[in-house]
Amino acid sequence: MNKKFVGFLMLLFIVVFSVSLVFAEGNARRGKRVWKVGCRLTCHDGSVQGSPALSPVSKTQAQWKMWFADDHAKIKEVHKKGELDKTKVRGGEQGWEDMFQYLHDHALDSAQPETCG
Numbered sequence: 309m310n311k312k313f314v315g316f317l318m319l320l321f322i323v324v325f326s327v328s329l330v331f332a333e334g335n336a337r338r339g340k341r342v343w344k345v346g347c348r349l350t351c352h353d354g355s356v357q358g359s360p361a362l363s364p365v366s367k368t369q370a371q372w373k374m375w376f377a378d379d380h381a382k383i384k385e386v387h388k389k390g391e392l393d394k395t396k397v398r399g400g401e402q403g404w405e406d407m408f409q410y411l412h413d414h415a416l417d418s419a420q421p422e423t424c425g
Contacts, residue, residue: 334402339410346397346407364414365421372415376408 347362354361367375375382384392397403414422 334405334407334409336406336410336413338399338403339406339408342397342399342403342407343410346403351391363422364411364418365416367411367415368417369412369415372408372411376404376411380404380408 343364351359352362360366364372397407399406412418414420
């Protein structure tokens with residue numbers, strides 16, 4: 309094949325891959341609002357007995373990934389009594405992606421850990 313054509317294909321692949329990564333991520337700014345209203349102030353501020361106080365730095369990035377993996381299966385597993393139905397997680401699946409992005413971006417081992425809920 310022509311070197312220019314191969315170079316063009318490689319460049320095209322890099323551009324498409326980069327664009328897909330940008331659009332695949334959630335919006336951390338929206339995620340902070342979803343987290344605060346839907347989870348932090350509802351159950352995880354330390355005032356509800358049996359619910360741990362959580363903030364983004366409560367877990368590492370890998371731990372947040374684990375909790376949100378497989379359609380947030382682990383979160384559903386520990387909220388068996390319908391707690392998730394009572395939360396104000398808005399935006400459907402996008403709301404969950406946004407919340408994950410916020411928690412992941414400000415986790416304990418992130419470049420910008422955030423302690424305030």
